[in-house]
Amino acid sequence: VMESSYSISWAPGVSLKHKVFDENGNIAVSENGNSINLVSKNLLALEPESHSPSFDSFAPHVFFSMDTFYLEGVQGVAHNWDQFGKWIHNSLLNDVSELPPATVTKVRNMVNGDYTLEEKTRLIYEYVQKNTRYISVQIGIGGWKPMPATEVDNVGYGDCKALTNYTRTLLKAADIPSYYTVVYASAEKRNILHDFPSLQGNHVILAVPNEDETIWLECTSQDIPFGFLGDFTDDRDVLMVTPEGGKIAHTEDYDHNTNYLITKGNCSLDVDGNISVTARMESSGIQYDDRYKVIEAKKDKQDKHYKNYWNYIDNISISEMEFVNDREAVMLKESLEFDARSYAGFAGNDMLLNVNILNRSTYIPKKYKNRQRALSLPRGFKDVDEVVIELPEGYAVKTLPEPIKFEGDFGKYSSEVVVKESGDLIYKRTFEIHEGDFPKESYDAYRKFRRKVAKSDNQKLILSKI
Known part of the structure; x- marks a missing residue:
């Protein structure tokens, strides 16, 4: 913006008040009797930054109001x-x-x-x-x-x-x-x-x-x-x-414990690396709010929704979808069955399997050389996952991922793979993001935290032929 100006004049007896939001002094305000003039010059465009506070909290602006006013002949009072x-x-x-x-x-x-x-x-x-x-x-x-x-x-x-x-x-x-x-x-x-x-x-x-x-x-x-x-x-x-x-x-605040998603599933792996999966998900709070409208969508839209949700899995074919929308408890239950060809990869005779099948976080915040604004995490969440992985006949675990656990100002993460007596596996994971506002210097730490989560969610185990 090279230059922008705004002037208001009012009749004697009128009370006009104003409030300036301008931390960096971008707006020059001059008052003269029953008039006010505001001028801004040489304002650079505000580049968007991920996880910034709300726009009105940092963009320069001015509120005006009158103690008494008329709207279409109706007198109002706002002292x-x-x-x-x-x-x-x-x-x-x-x-x-x-x-x-x-x-x-x-x-x-x-x-x-x-x-x-x-x-x-x-x-x-x-x-x-x-x-x-x-x-x-x-x-x-x-x-x-x-x-x-x-x-x-x-x-x-x-x-x-x-x-x-x-x-x-x-x-x-x-x-x-x-x-x-x-x-x-x-x-x-x-x-x-x-x-x-x-x-x-x-x-x-x-x-x-x-x-x-x-x-x-x-x-x-x-x-x-x-x-x-x-x-x-x-x-x-x-x-x-x-x-x-x-x-x-x-109004009501939904904290990270309220905004939960519980995912349970059973995954059957065959000798060709194909998987057959049954998934059951239960959500509440803001995670419910993000998910419940899918139940009203047409079948093809639902199919597209879940393929996008599991976009890290190729060759998905969804066979069953069932929903229970418990409006009284504010809880959504989703039950799905799907197959995916060639989910696991091969290295010689060994099979490589990513153990996080149903709720993998791939998001890493954008990197900024010179972050300008504070870090805002307005809503947190809590994900709890447990998936049973049935191994194909003739295969056993060769290398198992180490348990992972870490936490910080922004949340916490843990995952592990447990071997059952039958030889099958149980993948367990908990991931929390905690709501809060942080100085801009915390952004890099948050980015590292999310990168560590994404890396942890990409862990693989190695199966070998018996």
């Missing part, structure tokens, strides 16, 4: 989050939060029984999922005001604002308080700014208080489990809109 939340509740939600009497009766009958608050909330949430669908509606007050709940009830669709407010209104009919909540939604975590009350966020979700906990509801999805947010709105500061005012809250 603080408390006032701003009251404005949203009173000016944007109150007059669109009524239901037809028949729907109110239906809801009350639905939850009429010996149900806990969570059970009642689940029944109403699943009713919304079955009877509505998401559609983007950018109308009303700058895209901020929901369409009326009565209209959503009639047409069966709405955007995030409408569906969230509709769910809130249904819960209200069952005497369950819930709070419309503004959030920055994306896989890249971004917080609502605590100290700068203003029009922020790009999405809304619903918060349901349940004693000392909060049930978070994503109201735009017909298939996401009850109380599960996934990586779209997890672990970030949000604006919870209550009748008493706005409050900054924090």
